[in-house]
Amino acid sequence: MGNPTAIEAHQVPVEARQPDDLVERMQADDLDAFEEFFNTYKRPVYATAMAITRDPFLAEEVLQDCFVKAYRVRERLDPARSPLPWLQRVAINLCYSRVSRRRAIAEPITSLITNLVVDLAARPDQVVESREVLDVLQRGIDALPPKQQTAIILYYLHGYSLAEAAEIADCNVGTMKSRLHYALKALRARLPVERRLPVGTPAAVRVTE
Amino acid sequence: MSCRRVCRELLWLARFGEFGPSSQPHLDHLAGCQHCRDEVGFDRALVQQLRVALAERVQDAAPSPDAFQAILARTRQPERRRWFVSWTTALGRLRFATAMAGTGLAVVLALNMEVVRVDVPDTGPARGGEAVLQQVPRMPPGHTTLVALGQRGDGGPAASRPDPEAALMWAATIPLAPAPAGGQEEPAEEPAEAPSVELRVAFRPFQIHDPGAGASAPDDPDDAGVVWAPVELSQGEPS
Numbered sequence: 231m232g233n234p235t236a237i238e239a240h241q242v243p244v245e246a247r248q249p250d251d252l253v254e255r256m257q258a259d260d261l262d263a264f265e266e267f268f269n270t271y272k273r274p275v276y277a278t279a280m281a282i283t284r285d286p287f288l289a290e291e292v293l294q295d296c297f298v299k300a301y302r303v304r305e306r307l308d309p310a311r312s313p314l315p316w317l318q319r320v321a322i323n324l325c326y327s328r329v330s331r332r333r334a335i336a337e338p339i340t341s342l343i344t345n346l347v348v349d350l351a352a353r354p355d356q357v358v359e360s361r362e363v364l365d366v367l368q369r370g371i372d373a374l375p376p377k378q379q380t381a382i383i384l385y386y387l388h389g390y391s392l393a394e395a396a397e398i399a400d401c402n403v404g405t406m407k408s409r410l411h412y413a414l415k416a417l418r419a420r421l422p423v424e425r426r427l428p429v430g431t432p433a434a435v436r437v438t439e
Numbered sequence: 440m441s442c443r444r445v446c447r448e449l450l451w452l453a454r455f456g457e458f459g460p461s462s463q464p465h466l467d468h469l470a471g472c473q474h475c476r477d478e479v480g481f482d483r484a485l486v487q488q489l490r491v492a493l494a495e496r497v498q499d500a501a502p503s504p505d506a507f508q509a510i511l512a513r514t515r516q517p518e519r520r521r522w523f524v525s526w527t528t529a530l531g532r533l534r535f536a537t538a539m540a541g542t543g544l545a546v547v548l549a550l551n552m553e554v555v556r557v558d559v560p561d562t563g564p565a566r567g568g569e570a571v572l573q574q575v576p577r578m579p580p581g582h583t584t585l586v587a588l589g590q591r592g593d594g595g596p597a598a599s600r601p602d603p604e605a606a607l608m609w610a611a612t613i614p615l616a617p618a619p620a621g622g623q624e625e626p627a628e629e630p631a632e633a634p635s636v637e638l639r640v641a642f643r644p645f646q647i648h649d650p651g652a653g654a655s656a657p658d659d660p661d662d663a664g665v666v667w668a669p670v671e672l673s674q675g676e677p678s
Contacts (some may be wrong), residue, residue, distance in 0.1 A: 245575060264514075265507055265513075268506075268507050268510065269507075272502055272506070273501070275498065276497075276501065276502050277497040277500065280496055280497045280500045281493055281496045284496055286454070289500070289502075290503060290506060293502050293506060294506060294509055294510050294513065297510045298510055298513045298514055301510070301514045302514065302518065314626070328542055328561060360488075363488055364488060364491060364492050364495065367488055367489055367492040368492050368495070368496075371489075371492065371493070381495070382489065383493065386486065386489055386490050386493055387493040387494065387496075387497070388481055392455065407451075407455055410454065411451065411454065412454075414454065414482070414485065414486070414489075417489065418481075418482070418485060421485070
């Protein structure tokens with residue numbers, strides 16, 4: 231779907247290559263191994279926390295909690311499997327346990343769309359429009375239910391496959407598809423009809439690109 | 440297939456990259472339908488914008504350089520144990536405990552109560568068809584709940600002797616109201632007073648009969664310790 235290089239430019243690398251015996255050395259109380267473990271997985275975990283919380287301090291708190299927990303339960307980590315799905319799941323749960331306490335009330339969709347339609351006539355400039363669309367999407371992402379939000383972050387930000395995203399979210403692939411579908415549907419509904427077609431681009435070109 | 444349905448399936452296939460040989464009808468439709476092309480095109484543009492929006496959230500974001508040292512320091516500390524709970528947690532637990540206690544009480548009551556139904560013959564429009572005695576305590580094994588019906592003031596067998604079987608039989612065979620108007624036979628005599636049904640329930644106390652009580656014991660051992668609790672049911676005026 232889309233240009234692969236353009237997509238990868240926006241994605242967080244799923245995982246750096248995991249050293250073979252990293253978890254085993256960590257289980258043997260090797261602190262250097264734990265540091266390597268942290269450096270290997272900190273970026274995707276932090277990106278997830280940032281994408282959900284949009285707060286660097288909160289994201290750092292989540293990151294620390296997540297790795298402290300990983301160290302404390304290191305004996306239970308399976309050396310044969312990547313610990314990243316587990317780390318992501320812990321990070322997501324930590325994020326939502328914190329975000330739920332401070333989540334702002336989402337702006338009603340109808341008023342948002344009305345404002346944008348009014349703005350459209352006042353500011354037809356394409357750059358401004360693009361910025362507005364991104365802002366609408368940011369608010370739309372914030373307003374999504376946690377499960378749908380998690381789905382789009384795992385699938386569209388991290389670029390996990392459907393199966394990997396489903397494993398992290400602890401659901402099956404069909405459920406993951408359904409969550410993505412409803413998330414996109416909700417985001418589509420936030421955009422007024424006038425803004426749904428990018429200006430100056432024939433539809434046929436977009437389909438065949 | 441309708442355009443709307445094809446469009447919905449096209450969006451699904453395009454989102455998850457599931458186009459295959461079986462998707463040829465959808466692609467054929469797409470080639471000839473401007474509306475579907477617009478919808479799929481918009482969906483692709485939306486996903487592209489969504490990726491940009493998500494990337495904006497994590498742009499130039501990196502944990503602080505001393506994050507690992509902070510983690511290491513925390514791992515060296517003994518794990519904190521929560522000796523207290525927040526008031527919201529306590530309130531939640533209290534609610535749960537209350538709900539469980541209420542449910543338990545309801546179960547206990549339900550297991551120890553039974554509804555005894557006493558059918559009264561329908562002898563007139565104002566008498567109703569049945570009387571229902573609600574919530575009689577369940578008797579212990581070996582004892583039966585006794586229910587007796589009698590007619591007040593006529594000195595019938597149920598009023599004089601608490602024989603439940605005889606009382607029920609008697610109540611079921613004696614009409615309590617005159618025959619309805621237009622009937623072939625006139626009633627033998629009008630009742631002086633509208634009869635009322637008296638419902639008697641016998642509760643047998645949980646005690647063991649002492650055979651050594653001698654003369655103080657009742658003649659019929661089945662009647663020992665029976666307490667009669669009369670309940671009057673209004674039957675209304677006969678029509």
